[in-house]
Amino acid sequence: MSHYITTSGCETRTVLNPLNLLIITPDQLRADYLSCYGHATIGTRNIDRLAQEGVRFDNCYCQSPLCAPSRVSFATSTYVGEHGCRNYWSTISPEVPNLATTLKSKGYRTGMFGKNHLFTYDQLDSVWDEIHEVTLGNYDDHPKYSKSYSSFEMEKDHAYNKTGELTDDTIDFMRDAKRPFLAWVNYQDPHPAYTCPEPYKSLFDPKEISIPESYYHYDPDKQPYRNEVWRKHSEMDTCTEAELQNVIATYMGQVRYVDDSVGRILTMLDESGLAENTFVLFFSDHGELLGDYKMSHKLPAFYDCLTKIPAIIRHPDKKWAGAVFTGLTEEIDLVPTLLNLLGIDSPPTMVGKSWIQALEQQDYEGKETIISEAGGGAPTAKTPTPGLRLKAPHLPTSLGPGAMIRKGNWKLSMYVDDRCELYNFSDDPKELVNHYENPKFSEVRADLTTELLKRIMGVKVRDSGIDWDTERYPIDVRFEPLLKLEPDASGITGLND
Incomplete structure (x- = not known):
């Protein structure tokens, strides 16, 4: 054995x-x-x-x-x-x-x-x-x-x-x-x-x-527009x-x-x-x-x-x-x-x-903190398309980039062009009361916005030291995409011939 x-x-x-x-x-x-x-x-x-x-x-x-x-x-x-x-x-x-x-x-x-x-x-x-x-x-x-x-x-x-x-x-x-x-x-x-x-x-x-x-x-009226659009397209309103x-x-x-x-x-x-x-x-x-x-x-x-x-x-x-x-x-x-x-x-x-x-x-x-991201790189559909009926969240449901951060009992969801959301799990675990526009929580919103910005900016940050193992991992993803479509013949960065 x-x-x-x-x-x-x-x-x-x-x-x-x-x-x-x-x-x-x-x-x-x-x-x-x-x-x-x-x-x-x-x-x-x-x-x-x-x-x-x-x-x-x-x-x-x-x-x-x-x-x-x-x-x-x-x-x-x-x-x-x-x-x-x-x-x-x-x-x-x-x-x-x-x-x-x-x-x-x-x-x-x-x-x-x-x-x-x-x-x-x-x-x-x-x-x-x-x-x-x-x-x-x-x-x-x-x-x-x-x-x-x-x-x-x-x-x-x-x-x-x-x-x-x-x-x-x-x-x-x-x-x-x-x-x-x-x-x-x-x-x-x-x-x-x-x-x-x-x-x-x-x-x-x-x-x-x-x-x-x-x-x-x-x-x-306090949820993202995409929600109501999906309700209509999916006929969940019926x-x-x-x-x-x-x-x-x-x-x-x-x-x-x-x-x-x-x-x-x-x-x-x-x-x-x-x-x-x-x-x-x-x-x-x-x-x-x-x-x-x-x-x-x-x-x-x-x-x-x-x-x-x-x-x-x-x-x-x-x-x-x-x-x-x-x-x-x-x-x-x-x-x-x-x-x-x-x-x-x-x-x-x-x-x-x-x-x-x-x-x-x-x-x-x-x-x-934790983060989550979703939404295709196109404007959010903010109004339903007349006559459109969807059995699954196909286009335009999936459009409109957004990102979320949770820290402690607070969760902030931000969208490029849609209504944003701020929830406090300590008294609202079902996420029913959106505090994003509530001036009482403006400091919380500002702090989480900064935290989310830093997290999104840092998605490529790796504690891998100064040297990169180019023999085993030819693409130094600290500076390059995860996969380069073409070899880099220069030998300076990325995948080489």
């Missing part, structure tokens, strides 16, 4: 088995729709088990509330303002240093099952040794999907019913890997359309579902309470479908013995509006229902079992933390922070 020497922080250890990594990523899963994050009735016992046996990050924020920008930030550990991907169809070249290719270069067998929303499609085979890529969008051509808030039963034999199949693929890959592996399953669920097969569709009684407080109590209850009940069924699939994977890890040498990360790319502020799906806005994500890491030795990391953390911190656990240096292109030392010291203070 092979011995592998691994280093984690200051600790070096010899293990009898190679260390594997399993990543489980549901799409558009709100943190507060898991029992371990406080949901009272959803009953996610398998994901809860991961939290009980690992560390749960209680205030982890995604770098963008849209699919691809978030996933690119996760995999490359870079901010949106640097990698430049700003909508959910964006992709990035795997030549940019990332988790998958870093592990592959160390001899890991790599497998991805489900949604890509990350790497350029013509290069997927260079990243993944085994892949079953399934990007289903919003089920746009399903005959039962007529409105953005349509909720319906998914036929068990329908081509869109993929969660069970992707679970099978992941289990088979891990069982047959033969060497250290990275397995990443990217579920479509609980992404819209709001649909799942039985028994999950009928698991929750819509009549017992509570309507979110913000469905009734929001002020459209959604009844009963229809929304059906939506939420179905979304909960989708979450339970994922949870049962997680249970199948955990059972396989236990029965095969792989649990003894496999790290598990469970996280979502972003959240879902689900009726909050009378909206559905997502858009380039920064409410907690969209930007606060579940993030759980389980150590094979059950270290930190039941720990709750209460401080602010960012999605970009997850990959450096995982690489640290695997004894692999993070590429200097990555800007996230490893939390291993803090976990070892039980220091859960986290970061002073």
